Amino acid sequence: MFPGIDGFHWTFGHILFLLLFFAVALTIVAIVASAAWRTAQDFRNHHAIDLCWHTEFAQLPDSARRCRHELAGRVISRTCDNAFDCRHCSKYLQFAVLPPAGHLHLSGLDYPDDRYYHRGHTWVKPVEDGNVTVGLDELARHLVGTPDFCNLPKVGEELELNQTAWRMKKNGNEILVRTPIEGTVVAVGGPERDWYLKICPRFDLSEPVTLRHLLRGPEVSGWTNRELERLQEQLEAAHTPPALADGGVLLPDLMNVIPDADWESVLADTFLQL
Amino acid sequence: MASRVLTDSRWIARGESRTSFSRFLLWLAPWTALLLVGIYAAFLCLYHGLNQTNMDNRFAFGLWIFLDLGIIALGAGAFFTGFLVYILKRVELKPILNTAVVVGFICYSGAVAILMIDVGQPLRAWFTFWHPNTHSMLTEVTFCISCYLLVLCLEYIPILLRNPQLRRLPSFLVFDHQLHRLIPVLAAVGAMLSFFHQGSLGGLYGVLRGRPFAFRSGILIWPSTFFLFILSAIASGPSFLMLVTAAVEKITGRKLVANEIFRRLALISGVLLGIYVAAKSIDTLIWLNITSPSEGFAPWQFYIHKPFGTPILFAEIVLFGLLPAFLLTFRATASRRGWLLCAAAMACAGVLLNRFVLTVQTLALPTLPFDDFLQYTPSWQEVASFAGVIAYGVIVYSLSYRYLPMFGSSKGEHADVSGN
Numbered sequence: 109m110f111p112g113i114d115g116f117h118w119t120f121g122h123i124l125f126l127l128l129f130f131a132v133a134l135t136i137v138a139i140v141a142s143a144a145w146r147t148a149q150d151f152r153n154h155h156a157i158d159l160c161w162h163t164e165f166a167q168l169p170d171s172a173r174r175c176r177h178e179l180a181g182r183v184i185s186r187t188c189d190n191a192f193d194c195r196h197c198s199k200y201l202q203f204a205v206l207p208p209a210g211h212l213h214l215s216g217l218d219y220p221d222d223r224y225y226h227r228g229h230t231w232v233k234p235v236e237d238g239n240v241t242v243g244l245d246e247l248a249r250h251l252v253g254t255p256d257f258c259n260l261p262k263v264g265e266e267l268e269l270n271q272t273a274w275r276m277k278k279n280g281n282e283i284l285v286r287t288p289i290e291g292t293v294v295a296v297g298g299p300e301r302d303w304y305l306k307i308c309p310r311f312d313l314s315e316p317v318t319l320r321h322l323l324r325g326p327e328v329s330g331w332t333n334r335e336l337e338r339l340q341e342q343l344e345a346a347h348t349p350p351a352l353a354d355g356g357v358l359l360p361d362l363m364n365v366i367p368d369a370d371w372e373s374v375l376a377d378t379f380l381q382l
Numbered sequence: 383m384a385s386r387v388l389t390d391s392r393w394i395a396r397g398e399s400r401t402s403f404s405r406f407l408l409w410l411a412p413w414t415a416l417l418l419v420g421i422y423a424a425f426l427c428l429y430h431g432l433n434q435t436n437m438d439n440r441f442a443f444g445l446w447i448f449l450d451l452g453i454i455a456l457g458a459g460a461f462f463t464g465f466l467v468y469i470l471k472r473v474e475l476k477p478i479l480n481t482a483v484v485v486g487f488i489c490y491s492g493a494v495a496i497l498m499i500d501v502g503q504p505l506r507a508w509f510t511f512w513h514p515n516t517h518s519m520l521t522e523v524t525f526c527i528s529c530y531l532l533v534l535c536l537e538y539i540p541i542l543l544r545n546p547q548l549r550r551l552p553s554f555l556v557f558d559h560q561l562h563r564l565i566p567v568l569a570a571v572g573a574m575l576s577f578f579h580q581g582s583l584g585g586l587y588g589v590l591r592g593r594p595f596a597f598r599s600g601i602l603i604w605p606s607t608f609f610l611f612i613l614s615a616i617a618s619g620p621s622f623l624m625l626v627t628a629a630v631e632k633i634t635g636r637k638l639v640a641n642e643i644f645r646r647l648a649l650i651s652g653v654l655l656g657i658y659v660a661a662k663s664i665d666t667l668i669w670l671n672i673t674s675p676s677e678g679f680a681p682w683q684f685y686i687h688k689p690f691g692t693p694i695l696f697a698e699i700v701l702f703g704l705l706p707a708f709l710l711t712f713r714a715t716a717s718r719r720g721w722l723l724c725a726a727a728m729a730c731a732g733v734l735l736n737r738f739v740l741t742v743q744t745l746a747l748p749t750l751p752f753d754d755f756l757q758y759t760p761s762w763q764e765v766a767s768f769a770g771v772i773a774y775g776v777i778v779y780s781l782s783y784r785y786l787p788m789f790g791s792s793k794g795e796h797a798d799v800s801g802n
Contacts, residue, residue, distance in 0.1 A: 121516045125514070129529075132529050132571060132574075132575065133529060135571055136533060136536070136568075139536065139561075139567055139568060140536065140561075142564060143560040143561040143563075143564055144557065144560075146560040147553065147556045150556050156552055156553075156556045157552065159555070159556050159559055160552050163555060163558075163559055164555075372391075372396070376396055382546065382549060
């Protein structure tokens with residue numbers, strides 16, 4: 109057939125057939141190479157984490173994707189289609205000027221006003237030196253209590269928004285906590301302190317848009333109430349008849365108090381993991 | 383002391399209910415045993431040679447080629463569904479796209495595995511790429527099937543990467559996303575390759591001038607069997623998908639696909655089957671009245687050897703062709719699950735019968751005055767290899783169903799990401 113083989117002669121048939129075949133084969137190879145090259149590019153441009161988050165966000169149930177303006181009672185119903193990144197939401201300003209309504213009471217959980225809250229149950233608190241501290245919010249702390257193991261990032265590490273910031277283990281369950289703000293880790297705390305990470309933000313904090321993707325004010329109470337309702341349903345013993353809320357408060361260290369619950373699902377829903 | 387229960391729940395998507403790991407292993411056990419017997423039989427054929435089979439120089443195509451042609455036709459649901467979803471934008475069929483890809487992958491990889499045994503010396507399989515006979519339809523088939531298997535592997539990878547544990551690796555997730563964006567190109571390439579190799583498999587028989595039972599006239603360089611194979615494959619592929627899905631629903635006791643999708647597949651399958659039956663009838667009439675007499679054979683001569691009488695022709699065209707085409711097309715019958723599955727099974731049986739006739743009946747019939755009518759019974763090694771491929775298919779599908787998202791939800795699996 110090919111040169112170097114006895115009796116070989118090129119014909120039009122050879123050329124046409126082989127051209128077609130190699131064109132197809134090259135297309136297939138090019139597709140794989142292109143996907144691999146684009147993947148490498150995404151990692152180089154810090155776009156990979158964003159892509160992962162968008163893909164995972166699309167998989168979240170509708171109940172977990174409610175718009176902050178719905179949580180604050182500014183609109184009746186709205187599903188977020190912007191991966192919780194209000195900085196790039198074209199509708200944000202249109203709804204933000206509306207007055208909030210309802211859900212202004214918190215069920216015994218402390219959510220101070222000086223912090224901004226991420227849907228993955230972390231908070232961001234600007235501090236005097238221009239950095240921010242990041243910690244677990246009250247609901248997450250009530251669930252996890254003191255983790256058995258905590259793997260924090262190294263100082264100097266670059267973190268992207270919604271990337272896994274740190275990992276914890278509790279009673280054999282792995283917990284991945286998402287980063288609420290992009291930046292560089294400048295110090296690490298831990299469960300024994302109030303905060304887990306101190307981050308130098310990538311963007312200027314004096315710009316109002318920098319922290320716009322995080323919840324504040326009436327949005328926090330609306331969101332927390334829904335999260336508590338979800339938690340109550342998930343921790344309810346099987347075959348329990350429907351009951352009215354009794355107005356009780358959340359017990360601390362719930363993972364030890366109710367060890368037999370489906371913690372895999374509870375933790376995944378709480379920390380926005382698939 | 384609390385006993386440790388063997389579990390694989392970390393590998394199963396959250397919110398999906400699956401049977402216990404021990405019951406799953408129990409389900410896999412007999413299929414694994416069958417696969418091992420098949421591997422042993424294949425080893426015998428490769429080690430001792432094709433004398434382990436009951437084929438010979440005169441009866442060179444047997445059970446294996448029948449299996450190849452059959453499962454390649456039934457696996458056509460993969461490329462045809464991809465073609466419908468990505469090229470013709472029939473997005474309502476998207477929920478069954480993953481299962482179609484897995485079924486196609488199983489069918490084609492199984493067919494290639496059997497071909498590797500059938501060529502006798504698989505170490506020389508590369509010869510076909512270095513010394514291709516560009517005048518042979520078999521060369522085109524080899525090239526297209528090799529390329530299409532590669533395409534199916536690439537289509538299977540994104541499904542594989544959606545396993546909950548693999549998803550946790552960002553590089554896999556991003557690669558999956560990027561590959562998925564290029565899937566329409568793959569679907570188009572796959573459709574082109576499939577059209578050609580399905581056709582060439584049919585053309586392979588149609589050009590056999592020395593086998594007047596199979597020889598057909600046609601259009602330009604393509605005998606009519608070229609087009610009939612394409613039509614029958616794309617007609618039976620959706621029916622086979624329905625059968626597989628219904629079987630999985632029955633075994634798992636879960637509703638996996640909406641009735642509307644079944645009805646849509648039934649309509650596609652039924653209409654295409656109707657067109658195929660019409661084309662096949664015209665082709666048979668031309669062959670009976672023109673092609674065969676012009677080659678010096680009275681057509682009735684081919685039907686005097688029992689059991690290959692005219693009832694097979696009737697079964698191929700009417701019983702497993704026209705009848706299921708009606709049942710699948712009309713809403714009254716297609717809306718009833720029993721009728722629908724019965725018709726789908728008949729459509730699949732029809733395409734298998736067609737491949738059997740062209741492979742086995744063609745070779746069994748005498749063509750020269752001194753020829754005898756040949757009888758061929760496959761050896762146990764052939765049957766075991768055949769069964770091994772079926773077991774392989776069941777195992778791969780079972781693992782895929784348990785650990786991968788085989789049936790899509792109404793929600794998009796891949797969100798469009800701005801800025802990309």
